[in-house]
Amino acid sequence: MPTAKVNHPNRAPRTAIAIMAAGKGTRLKSKHPKVLHEVGGKPLLAHVIAAAVKVVPAKDVFAIIGHEADRVRDVVAHTGVSLVLQKEQRGTGHALMTAREALSSYDVVIVLSGDAPLITSSTIEKLRGFHVSRKAAMTLLTAQLDNPTGYGRIIRKGAKKEEVQAIVEQNSLSAAQKKIREVNAGFYAFAVAPLFRNIEKLGTNNPHRELYLTDMAEILSKRKERVVAVETSDAYEVLGGNTRAELVDIDQRIRTAKIQQLMAAGVTVFYPQTCIIDSDVEIGADTTIEPFVQILGATRIGSDCRIRSYSVISSSQIGDGVLVRPGCVIDGARVEKSAVIGPYTHLRPGSEIGEGAHVGNFVEAKNLRLGKGSKANHLTYLGDAEIGEGVNIGAGTITCNYDGVNKHKTVIEDGVFIGSDATLVAPVRVGKGAYVGAASCITDDVPADSLALGRARQIVKQGWAKSKRSAGKTSQ
Ligand code: UD1
Ligand code: CA
Numbered sequence: 001m002p003t004a005k006v007n008h009p010n011r012a013p014r015t016a017i018a019i020m021a022a023g024k025g026t027r028l029k030s031k032h033p034k035v036l037h038e039v040g041g042k043p044l045l046a047h048v049i050a051a052a053v054k055v056v057p058a059k060d061v062f063a064i065i066g067h068e069a070d071r072v073r074d075v076v077a078h079t080g081v082s083l084v085l086q087k088e089q090r091g092t093g094h095a096l097m098t099a100r101e102a103l104s105s106y107d108v109v110i111v112l113s114g115d116a117p118l119i120t121s122s123t124i125e126k127l128r129g130f131h132v133s134r135k136a137a138m139t140l141l142t143a144q145l146d147n148p149t150g151y152g153r154i155i156r157k158g159a160k161k162e163e164v165q166a167i168v169e170q171n172s173l174s175a176a177q178k179k180i181r182e183v184n185a186g187f188y189a190f191a192v193a194p195l196f197r198n199i200e201k202l203g204t205n206n207p208h209r210e211l212y213l214t215d216m217a218e219i220l221s222k223r224k225e226r227v228v229a230v231e232t233s234d235a236y237e238v239l240g241g242n243t244r245a246e247l248v249d250i251d252q253r254i255r256t257a258k259i260q261q262l263m264a265a266g267v268t269v270f271y272p273q274t275c276i277i278d279s280d281v282e283i284g285a286d287t288t289i290e291p292f293v294q295i296l297g298a299t300r301i302g303s304d305c306r307i308r309s310y311s312v313i314s315s316s317q318i319g320d321g322v323l324v325r326p327g328c329v330i331d332g333a334r335v336e337k338s339a340v341i342g343p344y345t346h347l348r349p350g351s352e353i354g355e356g357a358h359v360g361n362f363v364e365a366k367n368l369r370l371g372k373g374s375k376a377n378h379l380t381y382l383g384d385a386e387i388g389e390g391v392n393i394g395a396g397t398i399t400c401n402y403d404g405v406n407k408h409k410t411v412i413e414d415g416v417f418i419g420s421d422a423t424l425v426a427p428v429r430v431g432k433g434a435y436v437g438a439a440s441c442i443t444d445d446v447p448a449d450s451l452a453l454g455r456a457r458q459i460v461k462q463g464w465a466k467s468k469r470s471a472g473k474t475s476q
Contacts, residue, residue, distance in 0.1 A: 013107035021114030022066025022086040033068040035114040040254035041278025047117030054121035091210030131189035137225035143235040151183035167214035185238035388414035
């Protein structure tokens with residue numbers, strides 16, 4: 001039997017996601033815009049964008065920015081999301097009004113809050129699915145909170161009814177309404193056409209004299225448009241970071257979940273309450289993280305590593321089987337497998353430590369390439385240096401890389417032995433297999449396989465001390 005011709009192809013509704021991120025964040029008492037405050041090691045807004053781009057392509061995500069727009073733009077530019085400028089911030093309803101043109105070619109817009117970072121892509125999908133299945137004009141996500149203070153409350157059309165009559169903001173609640181625990185998450189799905197047909201009806205009759213998007217519930221409902229609510233299964237997903245206390249609470253939740261995830265994947269974290277691990281960190285199985293460790297940014301740590309206490313590792317790559325002894329600071333560095341770092345080593349950006357190399361007590365490195373199996377174990381500064389394989393750097397060695405104006409490079413080839421307390425004045429090269437005597441100041445290149453001594457010859461004056469002592473006695 002031939003299939004019937006369909007006049008209205010049942011295509012999926014074109015969906016956009018708008019993220020309201022233009023507000024100032026007065027309650028944070030900060031000079032920084034609210035959505036750039038960090039939880040789990042990245043800005044609030046970055047979390048929301050990460051969830052949104054899992055649901056629709058980045059170009060269909062519209063971040064509505066306004067307060068300190070340039071700074072916010074710089075932070076989100078790499079995500080490829082579209083931006084809408086809300087020059088004056090006259091409320092959440094006004095934020096959507098400014099996005100009218102950008103959103104006009106879509107069927108459905110999902111609205112998220114840039115300050116509510118715990119939202120997941122599956123909840124956004126659930127909200128969209130519910131909205132489409134109910135053919136609603138507006139669908140709100142709600143949650144039951146033990147402490148609903150500060151949130152808008154949901155007035156349903158009746159007990160157990162999906163339909164919503166209105167959302168009432170905290171400072172307009174009657175005594176009876178204050179008892180309602182079902183709150184407005186601040187995440188909505190709208191059918192684009194009825195939203196913009198009616199958005200001009202928003203007024204500013206509220207204590208803040210703002211255009212509240214929440215009033216759309218009552219406006220649409222009065223016009224017999226379908227306004228429904230769906231409750232989230234995880235109430236914590238709706239938490240917003242309006243105050244410092246709320247930000248810290250959200251941060252803790254993100255980090256606790258992160259550590260649980262790592263442990264489930266085979267990582268041991270001792271005393272997890274004392275460790276700070278950012279959301280984007282990756283760690284391999286059988287790695288152990290000791291108490292009071294911080295692992296930040298996009299750091300990747302391999303498997304079978306041990307990160308001992310009081311180390312702070314940021315934006316770095318650590319290979320398998322690496323031991324980081326206590327008290328290390330590792331920033332923007334790369335450490336190959338089986339290397340041993342610390343205690344008290346500072347690896348600054350651009351440091352690359354080769355396989356099986358050792359960098360030890362009180363060693364500072366910057367822009368260093370240290371070859372496979374090389375050792376710099378004690379009290380040393382290695383800056384702008386390229387060091388080959390199997391090199392031994394003696395205690396107290398210093399690469400003098402800075403002449404007060406420019407930085408210069410030190411090259412130390414494979415198999416070199418640098419005696420203790422050497423100073424290598426860059427630019428300088430020590431050839432393969434050469435020796436540099438202890439306490440030498442090396443200002444010229446050292447050819448391969450040679451010995452360089454750059455220090456004053458020792459003088460011995462026999463009996464000098466004894467005669468000085470006896471001269472002192474006779475003069476008294
Ligand atoms: C809002 C809801 C409240 C809900 C709560 C959930 C309103 C009026 N109230 O309150 O019902 O329970 O979220 O977290 O919407 N923003 C703009 N432009 C503006 C104003 C705000 O982009 O002109 C942005 C803010 O940056 C923020 C978001 O919109 O990311 C929400 O604004 P906020 O002031 O935090 O609203 P709440 O008081 O939390
Ligand atoms: Ca908020």
